[in-house]
Amino acid sequence: MGKKFTTYCLYPALLAVTWGAAAAAVAAVFVPWVRPVPGRDWVPLLGLALPAVLTLCAVLALVWSVMRRRWALLPLIGLLANWHYLAAMVQVPLFQRRVAGPPDLTVASYNVFGFHKEGVRPTAGNVAREMEARGVDVLCLQESCGGAAYGPDSIAAAFRYLPYRYPPSGTPCEGVTLFSRYPVLAAGMIRFPDTDNRSMWADVLVGDDTVRMFNNHLQTSGISRRQDDLRRQRELGSVTGQTRVVVSMTGELRRNFGIRARQAETVRGMIDTTRIPVIVCGDFNDTPASYTYRVMLGGLTDGFRQAGSGYGDTFRQMRRILRIDYVFYSDAFRSVRYYSPSLPWSDHDPVVAELRFVSRYRE
Incomplete structure (x- = not known):
């Protein structure tokens, strides 16, 4: 039998x-x-x-x-x-092409969850101290509005070790903010239709070099909010309720895939017309197995693939299986180190890229 x-x-x-x-x-x-x-x-x-x-x-x-x-x-x-996807998710330093020596520029990207992940107490001070300790020169934040009780000026005060910022003082927060140790020569917001999500660009003067930064928060997936709904229905023991949430979540995911694709194409068009070194970072809300990732990457280098280590998750929910936060850069740079420290102040972890101007050393 x-x-x-x-x-x-x-x-x-x-x-x-x-x-x-x-x-x-x-x-x-x-x-x-x-x-x-x-x-x-x-x-x-x-x-x-x-x-x-x-x-x-x-x-x-x-x-x-x-x-x-x-x-x-x-x-x-x-x-x-799927070797290309696996290489974008898992890295063994033995096979990498990172460069040696101290970095010329350290860039970090962090979705900070409005600086209130731990409740009503603002976490901007914690984030600022952490970034200063890690030597971050340019910090790209997403979900960076602290609310009415903790506005842009209070947040800027926490990051006073980075004296330059965009949007500047007195300007309403739009969710993406750049803080820099180096002067910001010019900058602008990239607004997408029918959404609160934003991207921005900023030309930052690093020594004698001008670098164009793109800080992006592309259309949210909606997973976090729907997970809370699913958990409530599960606690109630409602199979019908759980099914309804899953169907709704799937529909929202499908709509947002298309929205992110159009946003990525908009940003890619601006990247392609830039004639100076470029760094593209942010919360893309999509994995390396996505149209959004491919379009945003274009001919740039994914810092994790060049100098990351281990499994590259950046989203602290969904059992930490997703990598949706990135730092890409043009061939003017090579990475000394690329890592994502586990910090408790958001539903994302930051990503940090320590970069060198390789073209400068080839002259």
Whole structure:
């Protein structure tokens, strides 16, 4: 009976799961090339599920290997097909091309959750002390408005070690803020239609070099808010309520994939017309298996791939499987170090890139 069950039930089921996981993994390779317009806005959901798909492929490859069956090749093909995604999520310093020596410029990007993750007590002071201790020269913040009781001037006072900022004093906060040790020569806000999310650019004078910074907070995924709704329905024991939240979450995700794609294209158009060294950072609200990531990266370097270490998660929820915060840069720079410290003051962790002007040293 046991042998028959294995032969006629367990083995075919395992084989079907293997084919399905391998097919999903291979299909996910094409997700970043599919623009999420209506009718195709379900495609990015596969990219979002890719960590689970690849984990399943790894388990299946191990299972088939233990059973000494050639079916282990199928999930291995799925894993190898996603080498670009895996390299954007997991890095081993042994194989990197980082440069030695002290950095010329240290840049950090941090979604700070309005400086109130721990409750009513503002966390701007904590963040400022942490960034100063890490030697951050240019700090790009998202969700940087502290509210009526803790406005832009109070936040600026906390970051007084970085004397230059955009938007400047007396200007309403729009959610993205840049603080700099170096002078800001020119700057502007990039406003997107029908959303509160923003990007900005700023030309920063670092010694004799002008660097254009792009600080981005692209359309939110809505996952955090929907997770709270799902948790409440689960506590109530309502299967119908949970189903309704999941359906609503899926619809919101699909809409936001398209919105982010258009925002990324807008920023990419500005990057492509810039003729000075560029650094692009921020909370993109999308993973490396996405159209948004591919468009924003373009021909730039992903700092994590050049000088990161370990697993590159930046979002503290969803079991920390997502990397959605980035620092990219043009070939005027090489990375000395790139890391994401685990800090308790937001639902994101910051990313820090220590950079050198390599073109300067080649002269």
